[in-house]
Amino acid sequence: MSVSQLSVFAENQPGRLSRLTALLEREAISIRGFAVADTGDFGIVRLIVDEPKKAQSCLQAAGFLVQANDLLCLELPDAPGFLNLVVSAMADAEISVEYGYSLVSTYVVFKVLDVAFAEQQLLKQDIRIINQSDLV
Amino acid sequence: MNIQQRAAQPIFNPKFECASRDEIRCFQLQELRKQVAWAYEKVDYYRQNLDAAGIEPGDIKGFEDFSKLPLTDKTALRDNYPYGLFAVPLDQIIRIHASSGTTGKPIVVGYTRQDVEEWRYCIMAMIQQAGVVPGDRAQMAFGYGMFTGGFGLHYGLEGLGCMMIPASAGNTERHLMMIEDYGTTVLVATPSYAMHICEVGEELGFDWQKSTLRVGLFGGEPCPPKLKSEIEKRMYITCTDNYGLTEVMGPGVSGECLTSRDQQHIMEDHFYWEVIDPESGAVLPEGAEGELVLTPLQKQGVPLLRYRTHDLTSVTTVPCGCGRTTARMNKVRHRSDDMLIIRGTNVYPSQIEDVLADVEGASAHYRLLVDDETGLDRLTVMLELLPFAFTDSFAEMESFRVQVADKLKGVLQVSVEVKLVEPGSIERTMGKTQHLEDKRKR
Numbered sequence: 001m002s003v004s005q006l007s008v009f010a011e012n013q014p015g016r017l018s019r020l021t022a023l024l025e026r027e028a029i030s031i032r033g034f035a036v037a038d039t040g041d042f043g044i045v046r047l048i049v050d051e052p053k054k055a056q057s058c059l060q061a062a063g064f065l066v067q068a069n070d071l072l073c074l075e076l077p078d079a080p081g082f083l084n085l086v087v088s089a090m091a092d093a094e095i096s097v098e099y100g101y102s103l104v105s106t107y108v109v110f111k112v113l114d115v116a117f118a119e120q121q122l123l124k125q126d127i128r129i130i131n132q133s134d135l136v
Numbered sequence: 137m138n139i140q141q142r143a144a145q146p147i148f149n150p151k152f153e154c155a156s157r158d159e160i161r162c163f164q165l166q167e168l169r170k171q172v173a174w175a176y177e178k179v180d181y182y183r184q185n186l187d188a189a190g191i192e193p194g195d196i197k198g199f200e201d202f203s204k205l206p207l208t209d210k211t212a213l214r215d216n217y218p219y220g221l222f223a224v225p226l227d228q229i230i231r232i233h234a235s236s237g238t239t240g241k242p243i244v245v246g247y248t249r250q251d252v253e254e255w256r257y258c259i260m261a262m263i264q265q266a267g268v269v270p271g272d273r274a275q276m277a278f279g280y281g282m283f284t285g286g287f288g289l290h291y292g293l294e295g296l297g298c299m300m301i302p303a304s305a306g307n308t309e310r311h312l313m314m315i316e317d318y319g320t321t322v323l324v325a326t327p328s329y330a331m332h333i334c335e336v337g338e339e340l341g342f343d344w345q346k347s348t349l350r351v352g353l354f355g356g357e358p359c360p361p362k363l364k365s366e367i368e369k370r371m372y373i374t375c376t377d378n379y380g381l382t383e384v385m386g387p388g389v390s391g392e393c394l395t396s397r398d399q400q401h402i403m404e405d406h407f408y409w410e411v412i413d414p415e416s417g418a419v420l421p422e423g424a425e426g427e428l429v430l431t432p433l434q435k436q437g438v439p440l441l442r443y444r445t446h447d448l449t450s451v452t453t454v455p456c457g458c459g460r461t462t463a464r465m466n467k468v469r470h471r472s473d474d475m476l477i478i479r480g481t482n483v484y485p486s487q488i489e490d491v492l493a494d495v496e497g498a499s500a501h502y503r504l505l506v507d508d509e510t511g512l513d514r515l516t517v518m519l520e521l522l523p524f525a526f527t528d529s530f531a532e533m534e535s536f537r538v539q540v541a542d543k544l545k546g547v548l549q550v551s552v553e554v555k556l557v558e559p560g561s562i563e564r565t566m567g568k569t570q571h572l573e574d575k576r577k578r
Contacts, residue, residue: 005528007526007527007528009521009526009556009558010558011556011557011558011561016558037530039530039533039534041555041556042533042555042556042557044528044530044533046528060523063558063559063560064558065521065523065526065558065559066523066526067526067527067528069528098529111528
């Protein structure tokens with residue numbers, strides 16, 4: 001299970017993000033979700049794509065700093081209370097979330113220390129857990 | 137004449153400061169000859185150098201003979217770190233000071249009791265020509281520490297009979313409070329920090345016109361005329377800047393009088409000056425711009441013969457409207473090497489290069505940016521990350537950045553901004569890379 005996220009180092013300057021997205025477009029890589037965060041001086045662009053390995057190698061070849069991580073990915077029904085259900089279950093299991101964001105459809109990802117453990121804890125809930133092949 | 141009597145008159149030592157050029161030259165030659173003999177007898181480095189040049193102290197009959205002596209460069213101080221150039225046993229040294237060097241090791245100088253007294257004398261003469269009088273209340277905004285500026289000015293101001301307020305550097309709001317509460321009349325600061333105090337004061341509604349402050353004594357970094365007149369206008373004070381360097385003594389080598397505002401009177405009773413061509417080393421005629429070479433005339437602890445300052449200036453001996461006949465040098469704005477002065481502290485790009493070379497995760501490519509957008513000098517070191525040093529965690533990246541900044545501060549003695557940039561974003565050029573961009577307006 002789990003999905004692969006690519007984190008890309010980006011300076012906080014106009015045009016940095018488009019250089020990255022243009023590259024992925026050229027390689028016909030589909031971005032399924034992304035989050036951009038910054039500290040003022042530099043940012044980290046986090047991407048969930050359909051072909052993470054291909055994306056990573058083409059980004060690195062273009063000189064980007066890329067790191068791949070495994071994230072917990074869930075499909076939440078589009079109705080009130082489901083995000084609460086999930087984060088409460090994780091809180092009960094003492095799983096801390098570093099960050100999270102939503103993808104296409106009603107998918108959300110969470111950065112947690114131990115993805116397998118989190119998935120195991122969430123099996124008890126009526127929540128669909130997503131893996132990489134679901135994103136293609 | 138004692139100090140009180142001297143301080144009470146408009147010129148500290150008129151007998152020397154207003155003497156004829158012949159009298160000044162005659163005194164200097166006599167002191168120079170003694171100083172060459174002292175250095176030769178007491179310091180192996182000079183004895184070997186003079187022996188190699190085939191010169192004996194007795195050969196120095198005139199200034200032309202003196203100018204045949206080898207020049208002394210900073211490397212001599214560095215190579216003999218810490219005590220190799222000291223001319224007296226350490227139990228006769230009552231204080232040491234140090235300034236940053238190019239390789240992480242500072243250069244160290246030592247003062248005998250007489251040296252400290254002579255230095256105090258230079259400061260007293262210098263601040264008096266800047267308009268300071270006994271009874272002034274002087275607030276120190278230089279750091280104390282190993283830097284010569286703080287203690288140098290402190291003892292000179294006390295010596296003249298001022299009340300010292302040893303506030304030290306930093307904490308601008310506290311400085312403002314002290315100026316108001318203690319009735320400060322003299323501010324000792326780098327010009328950029330004085331400007332910062334001025335601006336912070338204005339933001340907080342401080343009324344400079346009503347303030348007791350009337351004199352600014354600037355040093356530690358070059359003071360552009362525009363900045364000085366700006367501070368004078370906004371703080372309602374008279375500012376003078378002075379010149380000096382740790383190697384020859386500290387501040388007090390030369391300073392402005394209130395008549396010739398763009399030049400500084402050299403304390404010629406304590407220093408012999410020459411201006412040389414920095415390339416060939418040849419002595420240049422009076423008035424020509426070149427590198428200033430200084431020889432302290434009475435220095436016991438660490439005598440220096442023909443010390444290369446790397447500061448570019450020109451000197452005139454035309455008498456000044458203030459009545460003094462001592463030579464005046466133009467303000468130093470440029471150096472013959474690549475030293476940067478950041479908030480009064482000397483920084484060499486090579487020091488930064490050395491620190492970065494030891495940082496795992498930093499590439500060899502870096503760039504320096506200096507600006508003063510915030511009112512103070514700011515040095516930003518842009519460094520390229522190596523792929524393995526990048527992580528998805530902001531906390532880890534930030535701690536890497538802070539760690540590099542701390543390492544740099546430890547060596548440079550001045551805080552710097554570290555900015556992480558994308559690999560390849562620093563321009564590569566063939567040959568000598570331009571590492572530095574100085575965008576300071578002042």
